[in-house]
Amino acid sequence: MPHHIPESCNFYETLARLRHNTGVVIPVYLPQGADSHDAVLLEETVAAYCAQVADPAVLCLSVDGVDCGADVAQRLSTEYGVSLCVVEENRGKLWGALHGVRMLLDNDRLDYIAVVDQDGDHFANELLNFVRAAEHIRAQTGDARVMVLGRRISLHRPMGFLRGELEALANYVLLDALHYHAATTGVPLRLEYATLFDAAPDFQSGYKLFSRTTAQAVFDAAPRQCGVSNVAYYRHACETVMAIEALESGAHLGVVNRSTFNEQPVTHFGKLNQARATADMIIWGCKRLDVPHPFVAQWLANHAPRLLLNTVVPQGKEEIEQVWQLVNAAFEAQDTGAAGLQPLFV
Numbered sequence: 001m002p003h004h005i006p007e008s009c010n011f012y013e014t015l016a017r018l019r020h021n022t023g024v025v026i027p028v029y030l031p032q033g034a035d036s037h038d039a040v041l042l043e044e045t046v047a048a049y050c051a052q053v054a055d056p057a058v059l060c061l062s063v064d065g066v067d068c069g070a071d072v073a074q075r076l077s078t079e080y081g082v083s084l085c086v087v088e089e090n091r092g093k094l095w096g097a098l099h100g101v102r103m104l105l106d107n108d109r110l111d112y113i114a115v116v117d118q119d120g121d122h123f124a125n126e127l128l129n130f131v132r133a134a135e136h137i138r139a140q141t142g143d144a145r146v147m148v149l150g151r152r153i154s155l156h157r158p159m160g161f162l163r164g165e166l167e168a169l170a171n172y173v174l175l176d177a178l179h180y181h182a183a184t185t186g187v188p189l190r191l192e193y194a195t196l197f198d199a200a201p202d203f204q205s206g207y208k209l210f211s212r213t214t215a216q217a218v219f220d221a222a223p224r225q226c227g228v229s230n231v232a233y234y235r236h237a238c239e240t241v242m243a244i245e246a247l248e249s250g251a252h253l254g255v256v257n258r259s260t261f262n263e264q265p266v267t268h269f270g271k272l273n274q275a276r277a278t279a280d281m282i283i284w285g286c287k288r289l290d291v292p293h294p295f296v297a298q299w300l301a302n303h304a305p306r307l308l309l310n311t312v313v314p315q316g317k318e319e320i321e322q323v324w325q326l327v328n329a330a331f332e333a334q335d336t337g338a339a340g341l342q343p344l345f346v
Contacts, residue, residue, distance in 0.1 A: 014132040021111040022131055022209075023058040023104040024049050026118050027096030030069030039072045041120035046076050048124035049116070056081040058110060062100025065090025092235025093117075093206075097242070101219040105212070113215045115242065117206040121158065122150070123259050130209040133254045137193050138211070145214050147246040150207030150258035151198070158260040162319065165309035166278040169323070171200040172303040173296065174240060174285045178247065181289040189247075194255040203243040204281070207258050210246060217249035218242060226287035228280065228330070236272065236280035244285055275319050279326035293331035300324055305342050 026045060030038050050056045059082040061073040070086045077084040085103045087095060097115050104113050112131060116122040134146045156164035182189040194201050210218060224245070225233045233241065247253060286296045300323070309316035 011132070014128065014135050017111060017135060018052060018128050018131045019054045021109055022053065022127070023060065023107065023110045023113045024053070024127070025060045025062055025097055025100035025104060025113060025115045027093045027100065027115070028061050028063040028069045028073050028118055029065070029090070029093070029096070030072055032067060034069075038118075039069075042069075042072065042118045043076055044120050045116070045118055045122070045124070046080050046082060049127070050080055050082065052124050052127055057083050058104065058107065059083065060085055060100040060104050062096040062103070063087065064093065064096035091230055092233075092238055094234040094238035094241055097238070098219050098223075101210075101215055105216060105220065111212050112209055113212070114207070114209045116208075121261050122207045126150070126256075126258055127209070129256045129258075130207075133193070133256050134209055134211060137252050137254050141252055143250075143252060144211055145217075145249060145251040146209075146211040146254060147214050147243070147251040148209040148254040148256060149194070149202055149243070150205045151202045151255050152205055152260050153257055154260070155202070157262050161312075162309065162316075163274055165307050165316075166274050166319065166323065167204045168200070169300075169303055169307060169320070170240070170278050170281040170285075171198075171203050172306075173282050173299045174203055174244070175200040176295075176299045176302075177286050177289045177291050178244070180291050180295060184290070190252050194253045196255075201243075201253065201255055204239045205258070206239060208239075208242060210242075211251070214246050214249055214251045217251075218245045221245070224288060226284055228284050228287070232280035232284060236277040237284040240281045240285045244288055248288075275322035276326060279323045279330070282323070282327055283330040287330075293328075293333040296327060296331065297333065300327065310342070 028042065046059065049059050053059065061077060061082055062085040063070045063073045064087060066086055066088050068090050073084055076082065083103060085099050087099050101113055104110055112134060114127060114130065130148045130150065133148050137146050138144060152158060155167055178189050304310065304320050307320065309320060
């Protein structure tokens with residue numbers, strides 16, 4: 001007898017949904033003087049995603065600043081037939097993503113919109129898995145509100161030890177904050193479709209898929225900066241904002257594994273001050289979720305000892321301490337010294 005495939009897992013319907021009803025936003029940032037290799041990676045990314053969809057116009061190159069790659073993006077738009085959005089001011093990835101998603105939302109045929117980085121490390125052939133997971137969640141729940149995260153199997157190998165450890169710290173604290181917010185608001189946190197092999201979901205992953213309803217809630221709404229700077233909101237906490245606003249809109253969270261290179265081909269985010277960027281992820285997320293400082297401080301104290309970064313003396317400890325101090329300052333709270341606590345035995 002032929003094996004019956006449940007409707008929610010039907011490969012052919014999912015493939016059609018990807019080909020005809022899924023858009024992709026690629027935020028573009030190629031600052032003046034950038035290595036030509038960056039433009040090559042962007043073109044490879046465009047070519048790879050064009051191969052996944054029937055109409056290249058559902059791909060949008062959203063340039064974050066007119067002097068940050070608009071000329072390259074214009075050439076690629078002409079050659080490949082992809083859509084182009086150029087914002088005058090450079091603010092950060094979230095700024096580009098906002099304008100690109102808003103452009104694609106004008107296309108009524110799109111049921112899903114993915115946001116992916118330009119760096120060639122977010123493989124287009126794996127987008128089908130994202131759509132298939134989202135379709136499964138929608139079929140099982142009857143709810144159109146979905147966000148699917150691409151889980152990196154290793155944080156350290158693509159990004160390096162320091163950034164991998166600090167992103168893990170941010171994810172641990174953000175999961176605590178989401179649980180706190182769920183308890184205080186009486187709205188349970190939905191994680192049944194997020195297969196948590198790790199201690200926390202990979203909120204900072206640059207590969208995300210949003211259902212149309214969720215994309216509208218996240219990208220069409222007025223920004224909620226919660227008192228943080230433009231740099232903190234649009235650049236440092238960009239992935240945190242997309243993830244938490246999706247969950248706050250009622251989206252079911254799905255997780256699929258995604259591949260990465262053993263070392264990122266290029267990174268602009270990795271050139272930032274990592275302690276500052278990590279602190280801003282935590283600060284915005286906890287302020288957005290109305291978490292009082294004593295809880296944030298205790299969560300940092302809880303998770304700092306588990307980081308292998310602590311074993312790198314003195315540099316690792318100094319990085320964690322810097323994050324701690326920046327978070328304290330944002331909450332106008334005094335340093336309690338808890339971040340330096342370590343268990344005696346392991």
